[in-house]
Amino acid sequence: MVPEGAARESREHRGQASQGQRRHGRVWVTHLALTTAVLLVSAPLLFALIKATQVSSDVISPKLLPGGAFFQNLSGVWQGANLGRYMLNSTVVAVCVTLGKTVLALLAALAFVYFRFPLKGAAFVVVLLSLMLPTEVLIIALFDLVSQDLKWANTYAAIIVPFLASATGTFLFRQHFLNIPSSLADAARIDGCGPLRYLTRILIPMSWNTIGALAVIQFVYAWDQYIWPLVIMQQDDKQVVQVGLRKLIEVGGQTDWGAVMAGAVITMLPPLIVFTALQKQFSRGFGLTEDK
Amino acid sequence: MLNPGRARRSAATEQNAVFRGAGLPWVFLLPSLLILAVFIYLPALQTLRLAAYRANVILGTEQFVGLANFTELLLSPAYRQVALQTLVFTVLTVSLGLLSALGLAWLASRPIRGAQTYRLLLIYPYALSPAIAGTLWLFLFNPEIGVVNQILGSLFDVRPRWLDTPLLAFGLVTLAAIWKGLAYNIVFYLASIQNLPGDVLEAAEIDGATPAQAFWRVAFPLLTPITFFLVFTNIIAALFDSFALTDILTRGGPYSGNAGATTFLVYQLYQDGFVNFKTGVAAAQAALMLALVAFITWMQFRVGERRVHYGA
Numbered sequence: 001m002v003p004e005g006a007a008r009e010s011r012e013h014r015g016q017a018s019q020g021q022r023r024h025g026r027v028w029v030t031h032l033a034l035t036t037a038v039l040l041v042s043a044p045l046l047f048a049l050i051k052a053t054q055v056s057s058d059v060i061s062p063k064l065l066p067g068g069a070f071f072q073n074l075s076g077v078w079q080g081a082n083l084g085r086y087m088l089n090s091t092v093v094a095v096c097v098t099l100g101k102t103v104l105a106l107l108a109a110l111a112f113v114y115f116r117f118p119l120k121g122a123a124f125v126v127v128l129l130s131l132m133l134p135t136e137v138l139i140i141a142l143f144d145l146v147s148q149d150l151k152w153a154n155t156y157a158a159i160i161v162p163f164l165a166s167a168t169g170t171f172l173f174r175q176h177f178l179n180i181p182s183s184l185a186d187a188a189r190i191d192g193c194g195p196l197r198y199l200t201r202i203l204i205p206m207s208w209n210t211i212g213a214l215a216v217i218q219f220v221y222a223w224d225q226y227i228w229p230l231v232i233m234q235q236d237d238k239q240v241v242q243v244g245l246r247k248l249i250e251v252g253g254q255t256d257w258g259a260v261m262a263g264a265v266i267t268m269l270p271p272l273i274v275f276t277a278l279q280k281q282f283s284r285g286f287g288l289t290e291d292k
Numbered sequence: 293m294l295n296p297g298r299a300r301r302s303a304a305t306e307q308n309a310v311f312r313g314a315g316l317p318w319v320f321l322l323p324s325l326l327i328l329a330v331f332i333y334l335p336a337l338q339t340l341r342l343a344a345y346r347a348n349v350i351l352g353t354e355q356f357v358g359l360a361n362f363t364e365l366l367l368s369p370a371y372r373q374v375a376l377q378t379l380v381f382t383v384l385t386v387s388l389g390l391l392s393a394l395g396l397a398w399l400a401s402r403p404i405r406g407a408q409t410y411r412l413l414l415i416y417p418y419a420l421s422p423a424i425a426g427t428l429w430l431f432l433f434n435p436e437i438g439v440v441n442q443i444l445g446s447l448f449d450v451r452p453r454w455l456d457t458p459l460l461a462f463g464l465v466t467l468a469a470i471w472k473g474l475a476y477n478i479v480f481y482l483a484s485i486q487n488l489p490g491d492v493l494e495a496a497e498i499d500g501a502t503p504a505q506a507f508w509r510v511a512f513p514l515l516t517p518i519t520f521f522l523v524f525t526n527i528i529a530a531l532f533d534s535f536a537l538t539d540i541l542t543r544g545g546p547y548s549g550n551a552g553a554t555t556f557l558v559y560q561l562y563q564d565g566f567v568n569f570k571t572g573v574a575a576a577q578a579a580l581m582l583a584l585v586a587f588i589t590w591m592q593f594r595v596g597e598r599r600v601h602y603g604a
Binding site: 033047117 | 443
């Protein structure tokens with residue numbers, strides 16, 4: 001045991017010495033590879049940022065220096081191509097979907113974790129199986145239902161209500177609640193606290209990380225919606241910004257690319273803001289960092 | 293490893309069920325179940341029904357045709373080409389996308405100076421939507437004023453018509469889809485690499501494993517669960533999220549053989565359902581896609597139980 005350990009130790013030392021040299025040689029290769037990769041990955045974004053600031057004569061030239069025309073470009077599409085309206089619509093929709101999904105998922109998880117009732121397993125399967133049915137697959141019948149039967153075409157309800165249930169949210173909240181000691185719920189019940197009060201006073205304050213992490217995913221998902229608003233919204237003043245981008249490109253035949261790039265940059269901002277604001281909750285909620 | 297966990301979980305489920313009331317849980321579940329029933333399950337059944345009709349949603353006409361829509365689709369050279377294109381596109385985006393994400397996440401997890409900055413710069417394109425990705429690439433690869441052709445033109449005097457040449461357009465959409473998915477995949481790989489048992493990797497290095505060996509023989513097998521998860525989420529993304537990208541970038545074109553070279557399954561469904569108003573045929577396509585998603589999910593569970601190395 002002792003000689004073995006000693007042998008291992010000395011091998012370790014030799015290993016470290018030669019490894020040190022090798023590692024030094026490798027480090028700059030790693031830096032080079034990463035810098036190249038970051039530049040390649042960011043190139044389309046950097047290019048969009050630069051072109052969004054140039055005056056229209058520079059936009060179509062190979063010039064790659066930022067100009068000072070960002071707000072001029074932006075105001076062109078903000079009013080001229082309805083971008084302001086699209087942004088407002090998308091914000092309303094994304095906020096409502098995120099809030100609604102969170103509330104409904106919290107209530108569903110409350111039922112699944114803190115109650116014993118018949119058909120619980122079946123109800124859970126019904127919720128989870130909905131993950132297998134993406135909007136794209138349902139779109140033909142959904143269009144029929146929402147536009148013909150409910151007469152919701154061109155209303156916010158058409159792009160909010162169908163998306164309010166969340167299998168992912170229910171599943172994640174359920175997992176989170178199961179990790180909270182049951183003695184807490186027991187004590188609350190004995191003290192005469194009902195399930196709803198337990199949810200609002202105890203569970204929600206203990207779940208901010210999970211709520212935040214989910215909010216990021218759900219906001220980005222709702223913000224990025226494309227095919228459903230494209231088919232159900234025929235009136236321009238209710239359209240969302242992702243579909244609006246397509247209209248910015250088409251405006252008047254001759255695309256004003258500087259303005260389109262300014263529009264694309266603005267469209268990226270809300271998810272970035274939400275992501276930055278909830279970054280800590282996002283990492284903790286998904287266990288991406290060690291302190292949970 | 294799985295079964296004790298499951299048993300523990302179900303015991304915990306029972307332990308937690310402290311509140312009484314038979315109707316109350318259903319009251320809490322009602323909003324979710326109602327939305328799912330009306331906007332998910334009802335349309336799913338309705339899709340299956342419509343697939344058996346020659347129908348037009350706009351005109352409100354319907355005529356029962358049995359399986360005719362399916363035979364029409366499966367015999368149509370155009371639909372077969374679209375299915376094949378979707379397969380090639382999916383295989384390429386998933387394999388190349390995951391390989392590059394894994395490579396970059398691995399490099400950005402090395403203990404080097406500035407690793408945090410590299411990671412951040414690789415992650416932030418997550419805020420991009422498929423529609424924005426399409427818009428940016430449309431401008432980048434514009435034949436006259438796009439920066440790519442301006443560079444290629446001045447260096448090599450070539451200005452390819454990217455979006456009018458079938459093979460180039462297909463390659464471009466594939467590359468754009470890989471680029472769009474990169475940040476998402478890197479986030480998951482970074483998290484998993486950081487959670488790898490450090491002592492195992494250290495032991496490999498001490499025993500004289502080259503970096504390549506340490507990566508392929510030690511780290512890669514330990515990353516199988518996350519790779520496996522990402523393969524399936526990426527297949528679903530390639531099938532469905534590619535719609536906005538192709539709608540803005542190529543509109544499914546350019547035409548080649550029997551269909552547009554970048555027309556994939558969802559784009560074809562949209563075309564038939566909302567441009568050509570062949571509702572029944574579109575519903576049949578949706579039913580086929582439903583079967584595809586069910587098959588993929590089934591594979592996920594089947595392969596997952598057998599093959600995935602979950603570690604100790």
